[in-house]
Amino acid sequence: MRKRTMSSNLKGIRTYGAPIIMALALILTGCFGSSAPAAAAPEADAAPAVAAEAPAGDAENMNATLQAETVALRAQLTEMLTAQPAGAENGAEAATPEPGHAAEPTPAAEAGHEAAAGMDIVDTAIHAGHFTTLIKAVEAAGLVEALKAAGPMTLLAPTDAAFAALPPETLAALLMPENKAELINLLMYHVMTAKAMAADISGLNGNSTNTGLEGKQIAVAVEHDKIMLNTTVAVTIADIIATNGVIHEINGVLMPEGSSFMAGAAAEGHGTAAAGAHDAPAGEMDIVATASQTGHFTKLVAAIEAAGLAETLKGVGPFTLLAPTDAAFAALPAGTLDNLLNPDNKQKLVDLLMYHVIMAKAVASDVASLNGRTANTGLTGKKLNITVDNDTVMINGNVKVTAADIMATNGVIHEINGVLSADGTSVVAADGAPAAHAGAQWEYEGAIGPAAWGALSADYATCSSGMSQSPIDIRIYQPLGLEDIGFSYQPVPMKIKNNGHTIQANIDAGNSITVDGVVFNLLQFHFHTPSEHTLLGRALPMELHLVHKDADGNLAVVGVLITIGAANANFAEIWSHMPAVADEEQPVPAPLNPLTLLPKDRRAYRYSGSLTTPPCSEGVNWLLLATPIQMSTDQIAAFRTLFPLNARPVQPLHDRPVLVDVTIGG
Incomplete structure (x- = not known):
């Protein structure tokens, strides 16, 4: 049996030049230092806890810390917001390293890499499913990258119900391009440029806190254990942790004094509150x-x-x-x-x-x-x-x-x-559905998460001992003139299955790719969130994997990164037939051509790796397309409703070569 790996595909390759080194720096924000210590908790049979009022001096020290961090960060945010990232268009979440350029690690990129397997503030809000209006506003304001930065930061996140409580004309005006500057100000008024947990904010009882909008503060009060902002807006869910900070759900839209939007959404205390699902006023909901x-x-x-x-x-x-x-x-x-x-x-x-x-x-x-x-x-x-x-x-x-x-x-x-x-x-519930797989049980988090896979079964030992594991961080690579990947895809029937770890489309025979003269037949494709492969330490919202096998049993996987952007009609039929229960399978009524799911530019990063799930078998030919596709926030949120997290963390490269095609074609 032939055992082909990507390293064997170097024969006949024409080199266009030495690798070009490109360093892409990520913006690092300020640090909150240490959180205020929480008061000692009562034993389980003690009296109800009451939020303690911090001494005035503590509140002043906390605000002084926030103020110092804010000054430096605000300048960085301003620079970010006034510059269009290279290659960004149509709301794409992040620019992809351009094929033909090799990137070296930077300190900033390394910092982001440590948390790549989790979800940042933007992705966490998308996953929650009830901040869709907020996310649309963040995108319209061009603040996606700012809120994906290293942080830490705190987002006071109005729910969809909170935005719906605004007058219709106010909500429409928020998203108008001519009001972008006002929208930025409004959103930055909901950001604290440090990580402030609920206990930290409660400690400001009777005082005000600085925000990302220069010179504008939010008044904090604690009433019956509930944090109130600007008198009328309540924190309804606290301490939703993200990799770059924390989110507190609030039941109203906070309005900075002097905002032109206040005229249409006037509310005493500069906030319009909605009766949210988690808000339980006294005497209303047990x-x-x-x-x-x-x-x-x-x-x-x-x-x-x-x-x-x-x-x-x-x-x-x-x-x-x-x-x-x-x-x-x-x-x-x-x-x-x-x-x-x-x-x-x-x-x-x-x-x-x-x-x-x-x-x-x-x-x-x-x-x-x-x-x-x-x-x-x-x-x-x-x-x-x-x-x-x-x-x-x-x-x-x-x-x-x-x-x-x-x-x-x-x-x-x-x-x-x-x-x-x-x-x-x-x-x-690491992936939001029951496990439906052979072999030892495994998950994406907890005691049987990725770090433990290798010890769960002798069949999974390669997960911890293998030297060619996937996914990897795309950081240093060799630009070469490679033979195009030949895609021979056509419309075929398929069935959409919830396999317990992802949504998988099982494909009828008739589709294939050709890599260096070897034909690999398409078996199935499936999805991960966030992306398993990262770019300079950054994970994208999702990743599509198309799994192929040749006549000798060797595997080739085409990876497609997915960014936030316009709704992708090519996935509509798949999304409308996603089973919510494990082991369920639904046929797609009409044949679907997998080619429509790919970007037009199909140049790829190529390396020899492994399966990204147990048993983590190696010798897999990886073809990660360099150009992402787009999905809307609603489409991404729909998948994350079923599978909030189903991505393996990146694995060490161990000196494996990563190649990238610099020729036009594919």
């Missing part, structure tokens, strides 16, 4: 009603009702509910939830749910202060292990608090990405 209204705890609420706990959790309390999302329940082994909902297993269901309840009100700062300790639960004798890792609260080692401080009248809800089990077998 924990069960709040969970019901959010829309993504439907399985949890159904379980609470089946267990007969609805009235308990509607009681006076106070309670803290650690709430698994629908995706978390979907990640349970097939049949588990149905089994729990069987009336014969009611006591098991009650025990499971009460393990998710703390019999006191513990806001985010209270829970975080238990780092390295345990918390009692509503299940007698059973405790939760609490740790804090880079501002992220972890429970029992692998379950993450993904959104904190969703306030209710009788307590607080913290959203979590897994279902907790008192026996220590908590299941995490």
